[in-house]
Amino acid sequence: MVMKTNGFVDGSLPDELKKVLRSVGSEWGDVVDDMESLQVIPLKGAMTNEVFQINWPTKCGNLDRKLVVRIYGEGVEAFFSRDDEIRTFECMSKHGQGPRLLGRFADGRVEEFIHARTLSAADLRDHEISALVAAKMREFHNLEMPGPRTVLLWNRMRDWLVEAKSMCSAKCVKEFRLDSLEDEISMLEKELSHDYLDVGFCHNDLQYGNIMLDEETRSITLIDYEYASFNPVAYDLANHFCEMVANYHSETPHILDYNKYPGLEERRRFVDTYLSSAGKQPSEDEAVLLLNEVERYTLASHLFWGLWGIISGYVNKIDFDYMEYARQRFRQYWLRKKRLLGSPDNYVNGYVGYSTESG
Numbered sequence: 001m002v003m004k005t006n007g008f009v010d011g012s013l014p015d016e017l018k019k020v021l022r023s024v025g026s027e028w029g030d031v032v033d034d035m036e037s038l039q040v041i042p043l044k045g046a047m048t049n050e051v052f053q054i055n056w057p058t059k060c061g062n063l064d065r066k067l068v069v070r071i072y073g074e075g076v077e078a079f080f081s082r083d084d085e086i087r088t089f090e091c092m093s094k095h096g097q098g099p100r101l102l103g104r105f106a107d108g109r110v111e112e113f114i115h116a117r118t119l120s121a122a123d124l125r126d127h128e129i130s131a132l133v134a135a136k137m138r139e140f141h142n143l144e145m146p147g148p149r150t151v152l153l154w155n156r157m158r159d160w161l162v163e164a165k166s167m168c169s170a171k172c173v174k175e176f177r178l179d180s181l182e183d184e185i186s187m188l189e190k191e192l193s194h195d196y197l198d199v200g201f202c203h204n205d206l207q208y209g210n211i212m213l214d215e216e217t218r219s220i221t222l223i224d225y226e227y228a229s230f231n232p233v234a235y236d237l238a239n240h241f242c243e244m245v246a247n248y249h250s251e252t253p254h255i256l257d258y259n260k261y262p263g264l265e266e267r268r269r270f271v272d273t274y275l276s277s278a279g280k281q282p283s284e285d286e287a288v289l290l291l292n293e294v295e296r297y298t299l300a301s302h303l304f305w306g307l308w309g310i311i312s313g314y315v316n317k318i319d320f321d322y323m324e325y326a327r328q329r330f331r332q333y334w335l336r337k338k339r340l341l342g343s344p345d346n347y348v349n350g351y352v353g354y355s356t357e358s359g
Contacts, residue, residue, distance in 0.1 A: 013038075017069065020103035020110050021054070030058055030065060039064075043118075044249060049073045049226075050318065053113065066113035067102060073318065078163050078311050080226050088145070088225045095143055098223050114221055116212040121247040124208050125262075127269070133211060134270045135277035136220040137240070141200030141233045142278075149199050152229040153300060154189045160307040161185065167314045176310060176330055181303065184333075188300055191341055192232070197293060202236035203228050207243040234290060237274065238297035239304075241267060254321040256328045267291060296340050302333035 013021075021038075039055040050071040055064040072082065086109075092098045099112035123129050165178050173179060203210070204227040212221040245256045262270070271291045275282035282290075309326025316322065 014105060014107065016105035017108070017110075020105055021056075024067065024102050024110060025056070025065070028058075028065060030056065043068075049108070049224075068099065068111040068113050069108060070111060071108040073316055078315055079160070079308065085226050085228075088228050091145060092143075092225060097140070097143070098221060098225070114212055114223070116214040116219075116221060119208040119211045119213060121208050121244075121249070123211075123213070124244050125266075129213065130266075130270055131273045132213070132218060132220045133206075133240075134273040136211075136222060137203070137206070137233075137236065138274050138277045140203060140222055141198070141236065143201050145201045145230075147230070149230045151193075151199060151231055153231045153235060153304070154185060156229075157185050157300075157304055157307060158182070160304075160311060164307050164310045167311065172310070176306070176326065181307075184303065188303070192234075192293070192296055192300065194293075196289075197232045197234055199230055200233045200236075201228065202231040202233060204231060204236060204239060206236065206240040207246060207248070209248060232293075232297065234293040235297045235300055237271070237290075237294045239301040241270075241294065242298055242301045242305075254325040254328075256325070256332075258332065267294070299333055299337060299340055302329045302336070306330040306333065 041053040041055070043051040043053055050073065052069045052071070053066060054069055055066050058065060086101075086104075089098070089101055093100050099114050101109060102112060103110040119129065124133070161178065161181050164176075165173060168176070168178060203222055203225065205224065206222065210222060210224045212223060213219075214221070241262055244262055245258050245260045247253065247257075268287065268291060271287055271294065272282065275287060275290065306326045306329035309322045309329060312320075313322035313326065
């Protein structure tokens with residue numbers, strides 16, 4: 001039954017968690033006295049936290065209750081404020097988005113189990129599912145969330161750069177060119193920040209494992225808001241496209257296959273659906289403008305997750321080759337920088353070109 005993770009030891013659950021589970025069970029009319037009767041199922045694919053499904057039999061015995069326990073990863077304070085993330089989680093629940101918060105304990109929290117399936121890497125390439133995701137992203141970006149609509153992306157990367165340099169050896173700093181990244185971040189901020197770009201509340205980590213699909217209603221739910229903040233919506237779309245090259249459930253989950261990056265037709269279809277989901281058909285100029293800005297924002301995504309990979313390699317104990325992941329993201333940044341920020345010759349039929357060489 002047991003989980004071996006932060007705050008969990010072989011053969012037992014933390015007393016705080018037991019108290020929360022008993023309280024939730026009581027609210028549901030169940031009695032959860034025998035903790036050994038709980039079925040604990042690790043849910044794979046998470047790279048910041050460890051996530052488990054917990055089942056227990058109801059009083060009548062013919063139905064299992066289900067909920068989710070999320071164990072906070074080590075060193076997450078380097079990436080985001082857990083208090084801010086909890087506030088976002090609770091606000092999302094009030095908006096009818098995502099699971100409800102059922103309880104908290106020192107090293108994690110208990111969440112509602114959503115009766116839907118997590119998407120797979122292949123699902124992101126399914127035309128129908130991709131259209132559902134695009135429409136859901138537009139809805140998410142338009143949510144009224146508390147706080148100023150201030151772009152967090154650039155200062156967050158600067159903070160992470162300071163953190164990464166404080167952890168890295170001189171050899172590591174040289175390998176990842178960390179001494180040059182302050183200038184790169186400032187250059188990108190100047191090149192990519194435009195008044196005409198929409199700023200919305202962005203998920204910022206829309207990989208397939210953070211998207212759930214109800215097979216009956218065909219409704220999409222976005223989960224895991226640790227990195228959510230106000231940002232240019234073009235960045236959120238760019239990050240989602242970058243995630244299409246990953247398969248975190250393969251035998252080599254850290255390996256990224258950039259031959260799988262979506263082609264122009266697929267990206268255009270996604271952007272058209274995103275823009276039209278608000279009920280108004282976009283103009284050709286509007287669609288092309290967003291599509292090109294999205295491609296340029298892939299550079300910010302590569303730097304963002306490259307820095308995340310370096311820090312995670314030092315603070316996170318999850319079985320994942322964070323450093324190799326970081327190498328691949330930085331490699332893509334340097335490969336694509338000139339092409340995506342270069343001259344108009346890099347535009348093909350009005351679109352930014354994005355070749356599939358893996359480097």
